[in-house]
Amino acid sequence: MKVLVIGANGNTAKRVIRRLTESEHDAVAMIRNSSQRANLDKLGVPTVLADLEYPIDHAVEGCDAIIFAAGSGGKTGKDKTVLIDHIGAIRSMVAAQVHGVQRYIMLSSINNDVNSQSRIAHYHRAKAHADNHLVETGLDYTIVCPGGLTDEPSSELVTIATELQGSGMTSRENVAAALVACLDYDNTIRKSFSLIDGKTPLAQAIKAL
Numbered sequence: 001m002k003v004l005v006i007g008a009n010g011n012t013a014k015r016v017i018r019r020l021t022e023s024e025h026d027a028v029a030m031i032r033n034s035s036q037r038a039n040l041d042k043l044g045v046p047t048v049l050a051d052l053e054y055p056i057d058h059a060v061e062g063c064d065a066i067i068f069a070a071g072s073g074g075k076t077g078k079d080k081t082v083l084i085d086h087i088g089a090i091r092s093m094v095a096a097q098v099h100g101v102q103r104y105i106m107l108s109s110i111n112n113d114v115n116s117q118s119r120i121a122h123y124h125r126a127k128a129h130a131d132n133h134l135v136e137t138g139l140d141y142t143i144v145c146p147g148g149l150t151d152e153p154s155s156e157l158v159t160i161a162t163e164l165q166g167s168g169m170t171s172r173e174n175v176a177a178a179l180v181a182c183l184d185y186d187n188t189i190r191k192s193f194s195l196i197d198g199k200t201p202l203a204q205a206i207k208a209l
């Protein structure tokens, strides 16, 4: 599949791209700054410039699947959380619908809730709105909800559950492995699951969903 990675310069997305280059799938990297191209050129991964605050149809058109791994991050204001994690995400879903990109894999988070009262409620609310919208789109979605992200090496040992509230840490490598694996496991379609570093081999945990 030709897979558009949204947020391709991100810490998790870079790992997704690397794994896609090692897979049967073809990555297209959506970045918002041409200075981010060099590393992707070295990997032989085509890039497309697009920003989630503006139309992204030119990036989505012609792809078979989307992996959404973008986010406004913790250093921007709450306004950007709404504009990117909520509205920007929905913009990408609409573009997927318009251009017939049926497969959509969302990097989300545990503890999302439209009524969240957490320390980062603005984030958990924005992600919940985006996730809830995705479920209603008719797209073949998978929503992957990790705990706190770390830069630990890949263990590909995880705990996967359909309960989306909880606690725990997840290595970005394990998240990337799960996001890419979802492309090959159709039993993940129309499912949302939490993903925490654990003891079960990733493929086994995904197959058991």
Ligand SMILES: NC(=O)c1ccc[n+]([C@@H]2O[C@H](COP(=O)([O-])OP(=O)(O)OC[C@H]3O[C@@H](n4cnc5c(N)ncnc54)[C@H](OP(=O)(O)O)[C@@H]3O)[C@@H](O)[C@H]2O)c1
Pocket (backbone or CB within 6 Å): 006, 007, 008, 009, 010, 011, 012, 013, 031, 032, 033, 050, 051, 052, 053, 069, 070, 071, 072, 073, 084, 085, 088, 107, 108, 109, 110, 146, 147, 148, 149, 150
């Ligand atoms: N941090 C955690 O503990 C945690 C826990 C659970 C879930 N998550 C989720 O995981 C996601 C990925 O985490 P990460 O650490 O890999 O994030 P990251 O390194 O901050 O990457 C986010 C990417 O999103 C891109 N982006 C931001 N605004 C954009 C826009 N308007 N248009 C297009 N792209 C845009 C950024 O582009 P630039 O490179 O150009 O800035 C960046 O490359 C987070 O966004 C969050 O939703 C995080």
